[in-house]
Amino acid sequence: MGVGWGRAAGGSRPNSMAGPGRRRPLPLRVLVPVLALALAVSPLRSPDRDPPVRLFTEEDLARYSGKEEDQPIYLAVKGVVFDVTSGKEFYGRGAPYNALTGKDSTRGVAKMSLDPADLTHDTTGLTTEELKSLDDIFTNVYKAKYPIVGYTSRRILNEDGSPNQNFKPEDQPHFNIRNEF
Ligand code: HEM
Numbered sequence: 001m002g003v004g005w006g007r008a009a010g011g012s013r014p015n016s017m018a019g020p021g022r023r024r025p026l027p028l029r030v031l032v033p034v035l036a037l038a039l040a041v042s043p044l045r046s047p048d049r050d051p052p053v054r055l056f057t058e059e060d061l062a063r064y065s066g067k068e069e070d071q072p073i074y075l076a077v078k079g080v081v082f083d084v085t086s087g088k089e090f091y092g093r094g095a096p097y098n099a100l101t102g103k104d105s106t107r108g109v110a111k112m113s114l115d116p117a118d119l120t121h122d123t124t125g126l127t128t129e130e131l132k133s134l135d136d137i138f139t140n141v142y143k144a145k146y147p148i149v150g151y152t153s154r155r156i157l158n159e160d161g162s163p164n165q166n167f168k169p170e171d172q173p174h175f176n177i178r179n180e181f
Pocket residue numbers: 084087090097100108109111112113114137141145
């Protein structure tokens with residue numbers, strides 16, 4: 001953009017001291033407001049717009065199950081915590097999928113099941129089709145529609161508290177590494 005403007009300025013004043021083909025630096029009175037504007041709309045400012053993600057224990061997540069009217073509604077799929085408040089008609093109190101909220105419901109989503117026994121992070125024994133369906137809903141519903149607000153502690157840490165080497169937050173499209181750590 002700066003280069004284009006420089007050319008335009010030179011071209012509009014063919015008799016100026018700059019001479020043909022020579023570019024003059026943009027004066028500060030132009031450069032400063034332009035840079036200020038660029039910074040104001042730049043993705044570098046996203047930390048202001050997207051609150052940082054956080055880690056959720058099971059107890060933390062259980063607080064966001066839509067029981068109270070003005071409380072945000074969260075659910076986790078594959079250890080990623082989504083804010084599904086905008087889908088209140090699905091997830092709010094008394095809504096059809098309220099049972100999925102306040103927990104990691106990976107298995108239920110994979111099996112399309114609301115059976116309480118399936119409302120868990122555990123994917124043991126799921127079929128190839130169920131795993132495919134899980135990935136499809138994860139990508140095309142949750143990641144596409146809802147902001148990520150954090151990760152379950154189970155996704156980040158192993159049972160013994162050691163870091164889970166398979167945790168790759170940068171895989172998440174909403175993830176902006178400057179926001180997170
Ligand atoms: C008779 C059974 C069911 C019917 C007729 C049904 C119908 C629907 C419909 C029409 C939608 C799309 C709504 C929209 O985008 O406007 C939807 C979304 C969804 N359904 Fe079902 N459903 C059924 C059972 C289930 C079950 C058992 C689960 C268990 C996990 C489930 C999970 C979901 C999820 C996760 C969504 C996406 C909601 C969102 O956009 O956040 N559904 N369902």
